[in-house]
Amino acid sequence: MKRNILDSRRKVVQAIIGAYPGGRECAATRLGLDLKKFDNHAYESAGSRPLTDEQLHVLEQDANTTYLPEYLAQLYNGMFVPLPDPESVDNVDLYSRSVRASVKRGAVDMIIEKALEDGVIESDEAKLILKAHAEYMAERHGEVMAVIAVHSEGGNA
Numbered sequence: 001m002k003r004n005i006l007d008s009r010r011k012v013v014q015a016i017i018g019a020y021p022g023g024r025e026c027a028a029t030r031l032g033l034d035l036k037k038f039d040n041h042a043y044e045s046a047g048s049r050p051l052t053d054e055q056l057h058v059l060e061q062d063a064n065t066t067y068l069p070e071y072l073a074q075l076y077n078g079m080f081v082p083l084p085d086p087e088s089v090d091n092v093d094l095y096s097r098s099v100r101a102s103v104k105r106g107a108v109d110m111i112i113e114k115a116l117e118d119g120v121i122e123s124d125e126a127k128l129i130l131k132a133h134a135e136y137m138a139e140r141h142g143e144v145m146a147v148i149a150v151h152s153e154g155g156n157a
Contacts, residue, residue, distance in 0.1 A: 005127055009050065012071045013042055016056055019063045030062060031055050079134040084146040094150060097143040104136035 020027040028038030040048035069080040115125035
């Protein structure tokens with residue numbers, strides 16, 4: 001499983017554009033920019049300012065990604081945890097969250113196993129391990145919050 005480390009805002013912007021349905025042309029249209037202007041802002045060329053956090057948020061909402069908050073959280077040695085909507089959480093969602101958390105934990109173990117094949121964990125391998133671990137912890141935290149939301153008095157935590 002290939003995991004990209006998004007270690008700069010520029011890489012985050014590229015990942016968001018890459019994940020956007022229809023690519024950069026549709027992303028430009030969504031933001032009300034012509035393609036050339038969008039490219040200048042996205043790639044900070046021709047003296048253009050970068051896309052704003054608000055513009056990136058709009059694109060991420062449509063693409064159902066969270067690259068920007070994940071990047072910002074890792075700058076502070078933290079992790080981004082999208083909290084469940086208490087109105088939409090049910091037992092089926094709890095099961096789905098449990099499976100996703102298990103898959104992410106398994107991914108951490110697989111990356112560690114592969115890194116240890118030569119007996120040494122290199123710096124880039126450590127980054128991949130920690131990224132996968134943060135993704136697992138975020139998923140698990142979301143799962144715990146969802147369990148609390150479903151099983152609390154009144155259905156809210």
